[in-house]
Amino acid sequence: VNNDNQILVIFGASGDLTARKLIPAIYNLYKKKYLPEKYAIVGVGRSAYDNDTFRKKAVFENEHLKKNGDDSLDEFAQLVHYHSMDTSDAEDYKKLAERLYSIDGYHGTNCNAIFYLSVPPSLYSVIPKHLASVGLNKETNGWTRVIIEKPFGYDLESARALNKSLLEDYHENQIYRIDHYLGKETVQNLLVTRFSNSIFEPLWNRNYIHRVEITSAESVGVEKRGGYYDGSGAMRDMVQNHLLQLIGLVAMEPPVKSDAHNIRNEKLKVFQSLRPMTKDDIRNDVVRGQYLASTIKGESVKGYREEEGVNPESRTETFVALKFFIDNWRWAGVPFYIRSGKKLPTRVSEVVIHFKPNHHHLFMNQTEVNAQNMLVIRIQPDEGILIKFGMKVPGAGFKVKNVNMDFQYSELTDAYVPDAYERLLLDCMQGDATLYARGDSVEAAWEFIDPILKAWKEDPTIPIYGYPAGTWGPENVDDLIEGKNMAWRYPC
């Protein structure tokens, strides 16, 4: 790995994401010798820590760092610095700039810097503006990149405004909009499955595919994030970003090359081809729900409206399922289904490709049992790929049974599967934005979602259904999938 020397500046250094994901990711890169020769991390926050206090908190006492008894922690901690400031105070940025120049001089990081915004969304345009006002956006001596956490915008209008504000001071190639789903190995493998095998891609279109289903289920509820979640909901929290990104990879045309420009161009075209939902579509093809108090394995579980930080009369959805179409040559007429929710029976994310049945059924019981082949790409957990196909039951006649052919990542005992943040941070260090969302495609994804959110807000007659915690969402979600013997896949 060939990286430029550089500084990583983390805004929101005392936050949960820094301890849980960012510092462990950098530490793993350090252990694998993926960091450049000269490297520094500067945590920025309001707390009045000094370097030592921050090192203790972020490194030595960080329960998320997987230390395996090695002695590299001391050396690693020396790369970590802390800078206390008020991110809303313009004056403080001058001091930040001085501090960075001094660390740069000391560590020899060639004025290359990544600014990671792990802060509330209200600061996503404020911090970059202030950085620019003291010249920290300039690429005169080295390069500058800004990583922005999700959610990128609250709706189409705010996403556009945020893009506009960022582009006043930065070039698109300096802006890295993170979507951690794109850092997952299994998500990247969607591209390899499609474009490095000759057996899937010829079938990957309306002629052979009956429907595509994407599920992202979580068994947890909103935990301690009720305050944030109540202003967001499943559509903004999961669908607009993570799940549409998956759709982009599943549905895109083969890119000319596997680089950021070409892959992101193809993804954009998918988002631009999403058929806009009419008022009737929103009413008929989108189901939203909210979990209710229930008993799971003998334990009583709170309903969403009883959760801390949640309005007791909240109409925020904790579950959403939708059916939609991609109006282009490849996918004309193929329904796509997305389903995501909290407090469902299990944690699972998967993409399921349902192939069309044979035109003519030759064998006994074929229609009921296995009229369809299925390819299941398991994103998490039990990461892997499964193909379901019909096989003759041994014995008399031609009885057909559905069987599995599967590959599990856990079989790759010699391969290290990095955490999504590790991969994404390394890519940003190297200036590779392939796995980050581009501004135009974030806006295109919002264009599709925005009318649904508006209709929900403006039309109180669109129902929100309750579902008992621990079940697969509102009962009528099954009605979205039409056709004999057709249903959602219910993985266990």
Ligand code: BG6
């Ligand atoms: C986050 C959402 O982006 O993704 C959370 O804000 C959700 O609500 C999480 O739980 C799911 O991520 P993962 O990697 O556990 O599937």
